[in-house]
Amino acid sequence: MSDLTTAREAIALVTGGDFTELPTDEGPLKDDGPIGWPGYSESHARASARTGETESVVCGTGVVGGVPVVLISFEFQFLGGSLGERTGARAAAAHAVARARRLPVVVLPATGGSRMHEGMRALLQLQRLAGESALTRAAGLPQIAVLRDPTTGGGWATLGAGSDVALALPGAQVGFAGSRVRPPDADPAAYTAEAQLAHGHVDAVVPPAELRETLGRWLSLLTRPAEGPVPPPRGLGAPGTPPAESGREAVARARHPERPRAAAYLDALFTVREEISGDRCGGVDPGMRCGFGRLPDGRTVAYAAQCGTATLPAGFRTAARLVRLADRLAVPVLTLIDTPGAANDPAAEHAGAGPSIADLFAAVASARVPLTSLLIGEGGSGGALALAAPGNLWATSDSYFSVIAPEAAASILKRAPEESGTTADQLRLRPQDLLDLGVVRGVV
Template structure:
């Protein structure tokens, strides 16, 4: 096998490279292969940490560029099995600049609608994590793996939960964590989900709750707030044959009240963003925007389930960029070329609910309401006494039948 490029004339580099080749039987730290996973033709890129710490040099960059560009030409997804310490010291800045080449290829694939799944093995550190792994559509962390931008030898704190796959998941930076033996099945599942494109809108889910329309506005509010009313998990279980969740907003936040992912229904994929009845936090909106944007890029129709009394309005939410997060969802829905189907399944409170609503494709269940704001908040804004709240509920015309009559929804599920 040939010696590696040695732009700096690093003493002993050629010999170290030869030993790595002898140890692994591979020409470089990265290999790639076109194979079939879960019935999906896939380009698999694999890092070998035994080969100089899975580091990236000039020749490694060439291999990554070839793998991603070949996948793009063939129109097939990429799976990256990452285990790396980052850039190769022996090639200096020539090595570091490979990250730009890799990031460029990843962006070209995103623009071409090529799905990318990254599996973070132990360890995943340095610029490869930042340039290749962190931008994947779905990120799977292997349990116990070290995952961090700074490697253990160079960061301020040697060990901390934040530097693990589990810590990254808890912070909303990766989608899931699993044992190594569970990864192959997860890859098969996600590859099918990410390649199930369709131009047809998602079906409107059937209502799972009460079928009687409310007699007045306050009854509509009470039904929507009822403790026995079905919530998003029940709708997802009823609607999909199977589904997988993504976790977090990729910038450090998780909102358990926003369930996002992709499911299979009648042999095709449908992405979803579902509010679970709580006040939605900035991380929830950012996660929803991420999934809607990804689905649009991959050609997957979207279903949104609206159920929130409104956006979270505490100081923590404001400091976390609440308005910008809501804006991101409005923008994602507005920019989507794929159809967005919406069903209001509970409370539809203010702009925090409207952000998820697909224009021209919004339905509501009989046990729901949709309003400019909840009646109690409306009374506070208008400086009216608490006893005026039921009357305000009527004045807001928030019942399903009112909204249909006014042309504000497309139908009652």
């Protein structure tokens, strides 16, 4: 990763050289800093002479993938890329420029955390950076972090993990605890970009050779929203198939192993897409795909798609994260519903099945952007309804939606298992039943 060693090398890699640094007028550090740390002024001067930088961060404007951006890049060779008062001031000024010019923010952290030489005045910069990030978020501007090696301490806990999308370089050290402050028996593998991805804290690990293209796609997707509600995609089932004659037939169609799934719908709808990963709480659900896709007209739609499996608490939280991010960025949302229901095993209960479903219901209910939902397979109770747009739900001909699975309903009613088909008929769960009941707007 030699091409990403310095702050300016990282900037050059993602911009191709199209970068203008923001001006600074700080002057030499005097009096050993705010707490009079012995020799701090000399250490600061040596770091400047060694790196050619005057602080641990380089900020400016540039273009990535055709999108103008503000860049905040850390110089690890300058006192470990640590955050001091001047670092905070530069990053704050960069965020102010981003808001004034309506530009997204790209952060390229490589930092060990807060600067000890400035004591609590340095630690307070975490609040300052979090506040600037919140203002930029409230302005509806995207923030993307590219985590370099290392990204630890407060830099990870603010600029890194606080970004809307977190990309990381392979093998980068990423974690709140740096290598010198971990427990002596700590597994170093837990502090890698790959481990953070596996546990839902990072969206993707991207090799340096692919970084500019990937970052450019993300920026174009997050800055070009579609207008108005998304029309429901056309159904991908066999054309001319007559409506299901019974509830049990509708259930069988939805459960057919060759029925089109979410991946087929996403491939048919979008020309380009990028996905977020994880709930930022330690979990990933491969059965819930969330991200942003480009329509043929070049505009962006956010999507959350169930893949036919029981949805885990991490899946509901990831979908809620997607809906809230899209809402902040004014990007309309499409959801594809296909699940037998929420996972209800002990692990799911321990992971917060109920609270995670409640959080998704709340995110959908409070969204200001238009939401469109298409039922493409199984609609299993509240685990499916949590992803449904109120008043804008559509269904395909090979789907069903039910208050409860027919088998579970038969069990609750103390009926024999072989009566689940009769129970399915009585639940009025076919697409045409849903239309008659006013549950869906139409069958596509």
